[in-house]
């Protein structure tokens with residue numbers, strides 16, 4: 001019944017929202033019937049058994065199209081399933097289909113998809129955010145009960161804020177990246193998108209696992225994230241970075257975040273302002289590192305092994321060139337060129353190495369903050385969702401919108417984005433809680449108490 005209801009919602013809303021690249025109605029109904037049998041005979045228990053889920057289209061799903069919303073992977077059907085998705089399947093999840101995203105997760109609006117943009121369910125003239133815009137819109141439009149997204153520089157947290165849903169980017173290494181098509185490998189993490197903190201904690205608990213197939217996977221000691229769902233923040237120390245409230249922050253977003261801080265204070269938390277420092281260096285460092293890694297990761301799409309191959313060509317090199325030129329979109333090409341440039345000899349030290357040093361300093365600034373505070377509270381994005389088309393013409397402006405999210409990935413920290421108000425345009429406002437490495441429970445506890 002749950003799967004049928006989700007598929008009916010998809011049928012009713014997809015024309016307006018376009019959250020999905022692929023909907024597997026037949027497969028989902030078949031799987032739902034199988035899971036129902038296992039539930040009935042008592043083999044399958046647990047909170048996610050039989051619950052339908054939508055998966056971002058950069059996670060491999062065996063036998064199901066996985067495109068990264070790119071023409072270059074328009075026909076790619078993986079022979080294996082991503083570890084995080086396997087973990088969900090073991091818990092009895094029913095996969096409804098794959099959600100739309102910015103091409104190769106590069107973007108903040110889901111407009112760079114080769115298969116058309118996703119629209120914000122709150123107001124279809126606005127973007128849902130990105131790059132996990134399809135996952136967040138699907139949850140907001142109630143086309144699924146929850147979704148998986150990926151976050152390299154904010155791609156779970158920012159669209160969650162724009163769509164009025166809750167999303168977690170876990171500590172780097174918590175969720176296996178096996179089967180996640182790589183963008184910036186040292187930054188990428190998979191995480192849950194859902195209606196509330198309880199659901200997110202439950203899903204995160206399920207997808208967390210140590211995986212030998214991911215060399216950066218970590219054997220975590222405490223993964224009982226749901227144990228932090230206690231309505232109690234007494235004595236919790238919350239830091240608010242003054243540097244997050246400068247120029248560029250929308251006044252209504254600012255007010256909503258400060259009101260959230262007040263609410264947590266009233267519930268017994270100790271709230272204090274502090275100087276985080278180095279905030280202005282996060283975006284340049286992130287875009288150098290993410291694009292450098294992307295330029296290397298995307299070298300594998302060459303028209304030989306899988307995906308799109310150009311029709312007419314003369315020789316191998318011309319085939320590579322034409323396949324890549326025709327297969328990748330403008331934003332992806334921009335990133336490959338930027339990434340190749342910063343890694344090229346003569347510029348490596350000036351850009352890439354400098355960015356790595358900046359990353360280390362940013363981590364140190366957070367370490368200093370977490371010596372004093374349990375969590376950091378701030379906005380998830382400087383504004384609410386912009387109108388469709390506004391960001392495409394000015395990529396630099398779009399990059400600047402990532403100011404509050406990218407440093408969390410550079411430092412490997414966990415972050416949660418959750419709704420904290422609605423602006424005068426009727427669009428949701430999101431707040432972000434950042435924790436120290438491995439301290440998901442702190443952000444879950446604070447978020448749950450706020451909610």
Ligand code: GLN
Pocket residue numbers: 105106107108130131150151152153154155156183290402
């Ligand atoms: N907007 C950022 C970018 O374009 C973040 C994307 C992401 O987290 N995948 O790189």
